[in-house]
Structures are given as structure tokens and as C-alpha cells.
Amino acid sequence: MLAACSGKDDFDASGNFEADEVIVSAQQNGVLLAYRVREGDRLNIGDTVGRLDVRVIELQKEQAEASIASLGRKTSSGADQAELVRRQIAVLEAQLRHQEKERGRLENLVKADAATRKQLDDMDAGIDQLNRQIAVTRQQLTLNTYNTGLQNRSILSERLPLEKMVGQLQEQINKGQIVNPVAGTVLVNYAMRGEMQIIGRPLYKIAGLDTLDLRAYVTGTQLSDVQLRQQVTVRVDSGKNGYRSYPGTIVWISGKSEFSPKNIQTKDERANLVYALKVRVKNDGYLKIGMYGEVIFLPRLLRQ
16 A cells, blocks of 8 residues: 555566467478367477378489489499300410410421421411400400499499489478477467468467566666576466466566667656566466566565
């Protein structure tokens, strides 16, 4: 009664309750095939609340996976071709051994004047031709092996880009699942099942209501009486029952002044500049976003 008759407020600051509101939006284009969000629902982090139609992206992923699988069929071991060349070399080497053996005989005949020198020279020319042919065939074997490896590496080099594409497409498919990012209560729902959604379109708004912040304002003369983590009392109107009181903690104090909002009452109404602060209060279910609240910095006995 004395406080009322004196014309002075019996609180130090006042303001409105607020919460960190998160707007959850679609991360993919498509028809909303499933959706189970209603205003007032309490959701946990990681809850799947809806699903978008991403069948086209799934088909693109399957196509990329099929391309990866086909790479193995495009490659060649080169074993058959290499074996054929090796057999050619074996035949030439057998011919060479036979020619060298025949040359030995021919040489003995030349020494015995039973054969001419020209026959021996022709035999040497044939042996030399076989040696060159064997050398060329060996080079062909090496070249074929190199070309086969080069061709296989060129084909297999397409695997990594395709695998990255599959990963990107899978990420887009995952975004077709609507996963709730924060724990809290759904405040507003903007979507309905069956609607066409596009990336960035809001689906619903959610906020954690277990604790609320009372954004209040104090004058410059009161600023020296408040500090971070200071314990204060917050009270709200409870109708015929008077007031409800809650313990609160100052979690933020603005570092700059601002003009007093028209809807905020302060202890010193003559002050034009005020400082904003936030008082965190545990919610028992009675507190609501936008509700008016008052802050008392000191116990009532010390205030009097």
C-alpha cells in the first residue's frame, strides 16, 4: 500500500518474454508426400517429421551407379592378346634354333666343299631376319601391355567423379527427409501434405519453451546495479491470484544504449535512453512468448 501511494513502481525493470525461434524450411524441391507437424507438438532433435518426393534424384543416382558398374566391363586384361604374341615369339625362337642348327651343318659342308659360300650367307641372312623379327615382336608385346594398362587407367579414372556424383545425389536424397533440427514446441505450421515445396520455403516455426528470456530495459542509473549471472526475481500477472514469481538469471546485458520502446515501462520514466538485458527463466508451462513480466533486482526488504 505504501509503495502504491508513493506513486513509485515496486519493480526495477519490465519487458516481454521471448524465445529463440527457428524456422525450418524445405531443403529440396518436391511434393510433400508425408508430414506430421501440428502446432503445439513437442519435437526432439533428429525427429523425422516429413518426406519430399525425390524419385527423380533417386533415378539419377541409380544411373550413376550403373555407369560405375559398367566400367569394369569396359576394361581389358590384355591376357589373351599377350598370350597370342608370346606364342608367336615361341614359334620364331623355335625356327631360330632350327636355323642355327642347320647353319652349323651347312658350315661343315662349306668347309668340305660340299656347299657353296652363298648358301651359308643366305642362311646367315635368314637367321638375322629371325632375330630382328623376334625383337620386333617382343617390343609389340611390351607396347600392347602398356597400351592396355593406359586404356584401363583412362576408363577407371571415370570412377572417382561418378562416385562423387553418387555422393552428391545421395545427399540430395537425404535432404528429402525433413528432420527437426532443434528440440522444442511447434509454434506455427505453414505446410500441408500434398503441397509442392521448393528449397527455402518455410515449413514450420519451432522454439524451445522449457526456458524463456525476459527482454527488459533498465536506465543508465540502474546499470551499475546489474551484472551477468546475477540472480533476480521475475514476476508475472496471475489475475485474481496476484503475481507468480520465478527465479531468474541475467544472461545478457547490452553494451550500448537505445531509446526506450513505447510499450516498456521503466523505473525512471524521465530517462530517454535505456539498456536492454535478458533474464533467463525456467518455464513451468505458464509463461508464454510475448507475455509481460517484471524484474526485481533486490529483495523486497532491502528495497524498502
